Amino acid sequence: MDKITISEIYKYAGKEVKLGAWLANKRSSGKIAFLQLRDGTGFIQGVVVKSEVKEEIFQLAKSITQESSLYVTGQVTEDERSPLGYELQVTGIEVIHQAVDYPITPKEHGTEFLMDHRHLWLRSRRQHSVMKIRNEIIRATYEFFNQNGFTKVDPPILTGSAPEGTTELFHTKYFDEDAFLSQSGQLYMEAAAMALGKVFSFGPTFRAEKSKTRRHLIEFWMIEPEMAFYDFEDNLKVQEEYVSHIVQSVLDNCPIELKTLGRDTDKLAKIKAPFPRISYDDAIKLLHEKGFDDITWGDDFGAPHETSIAESFDKPVFITHYPKSLKPFYMQPAEDRDDVVLCADLIAPEGYGEIIGGSQRVHDYDMLKEQIEKHNLPAEAYKWYLELRQYGSVPHSGFGLGLERTVAWISGVEHVRETIPFPRLLNRLYP
Incomplete structure (x- = not known):
């Protein structure tokens, strides 16, 4: 038998x-x-x-x-x-x-109880389905980048510098030096792209952000591609093709899981490149038309703003050309406007918010050095990053996709805490 x-x-x-x-x-x-x-x-x-x-x-x-x-x-x-x-x-x-007095019975349980028993809650049909969809997204990610000539590179988790400042980083001592848990592998991936052309990483990242929203985790996983000789437009094309690929892969390979979760697959079937775009300028105008009178040019978008913008589209939408003041130091300014940068956030439909942030990177040595000084970043820590612009610098672009938000959107679950096996939240380090 x-x-x-x-x-x-x-x-x-x-x-x-x-x-x-x-x-x-x-x-x-x-x-x-x-x-x-x-x-x-x-x-x-x-x-x-x-x-x-x-x-x-x-x-x-x-x-x-x-x-x-x-x-x-x-x-x-x-x-x-x-x-x-x-x-x-x-x-x-x-x-x-023989199991005795299993704590999670078929009755209704509160969220905190289930989170305290996350090690057992994972066994439920619903959580099983979410984890299988997560796994399919990971499988399809490797498939997409391998098929498109990318090399997998693993950036360090312990770092002496921060891509976006140190205010939301976890500090630790690295023997007699200061170190931080990585909030992004991007800077290292830029170095890798200068060696290997097209690269991607997939690993854990950390944000010491004291947020309790349904979109935030303290520890989460990022897919971060970086591409030499790719400009802003090239970058957007890769993003929309990649997201289309993983959505269609889940549709093809996880029909039982999607049905278990009650996911509306008709909405997912529409997710095919190309994706619509709206500039930050036009997004501000759209929000004013929708009654958000309090937001002005130069303000960052919150969850209600992103949701309202996304409601105008049935696919993920790129919001492009944000004000320079809102974005990190490494983003390339637009050619015709010095006050905006060549960046885009990809906003998922159905209220799931930003799933990708990406940009063309500054490749001019003097411009990057000026930005590092302007942001009061430690020159010694960024010496190696500047050197990338000294020895054969080229235009290059990249992006980061947050895995858990993407899993939440594709599977249709409300909170990212269900999209990672053992979530780390503001007030939760157990189990």
């Missing part, structure tokens, strides 16, 4: 198989017991008919407790009512470990 996983059950229709699984839930109607089984690869219903199994097997099926671990044997049968398309006609059950 073959020992298989639920994800490959479709290969075994009509055959007897053995599963290692946990009991997610169960119900009984007297002469039939229905076991909701999960094994990490998926969920399937096991049906135990009293008249078709030994009495001890049926009694065991009725007495097994939630989240007990089992070996289950049975015949795979097709069932159109099942999201999987199959169920298991159980013939045997072997208990590996």
Whole structure:
């Protein structure tokens, strides 16, 4: 008898198989017991008919407790009512470990309780679906960049400099020096692009931002490509093609998970390049038309502003050419206007806010040196970054995509705390 996983059950229709699984839930109607089984690869219903199994097997099926671990044997049968398309006609059950008083029952639980039990909450069908979608986005990310000639480079997590200032960084001592947990690998990726042409990184980043919104985490993961000889327009094209690719990959490969989450896939099906664009200037005008009279040119956009702008489009929208005063020192000014920079934020539909920030980088040595001095950044810490402009500098561009916000948008969950296995929030370091 073959020992298989639920994800490959479709290969075994009509055959007897053995599963290692946990009991997610169960119900009984007297002469039939229905076991909701999960094994990490998926969920399937096991049906135990009293008249078709030994009495001890049926009694065991009725007495097994939630989240007990089992070996289950049975015949795979097709069932159109099942999201999987199959169920298991159980013939045997072997208990590996009997769980006692599992704390997360099928009743309603508060968020704080579930977060305190995050190590167990991950087992639920909903959380399983979100994690599978996250995994598909990661898989599709590697696929996209590998297919398009990018090289994966891993920037350091401990750094002596900060791309966007040190006010929101976690400080630590690095022996007898000051160091910070990285808020972005961008500066290092620029160095890598000068060596390898087109590069991308994927890793954890940290922001010591005291925010409690549904869009913020203290520790989150970023995908950060950087490209030599790419200007602002080239950069936007890569972004929209990349986002289109990951959305379509989730649609193709996670239909069960999207259905479990109740996601409106018609909205996702529209996410194909090219994406609409609106300049910061025009975005201000649009917000005034929508009744945001308090915002003026030079103000940054908050969540309500981004949501209102996104409501005018059914795809992600680029907001381009922000005021220079709002953006970091390394962004290239526009050729025709010194007060705005060649940057864009990509705003997701449905109120999920910014998922990408990107720009063309300053490649002129004197201009970058002036910006570093203007922002009072330590010259010694940025010496190596300036040297990139001394030895064969070229126009180059890049961006950063926040994985958790993207997972939240594509899966349709409200809060980013559900999109990372163990979220780090302002008041949460456990578990």
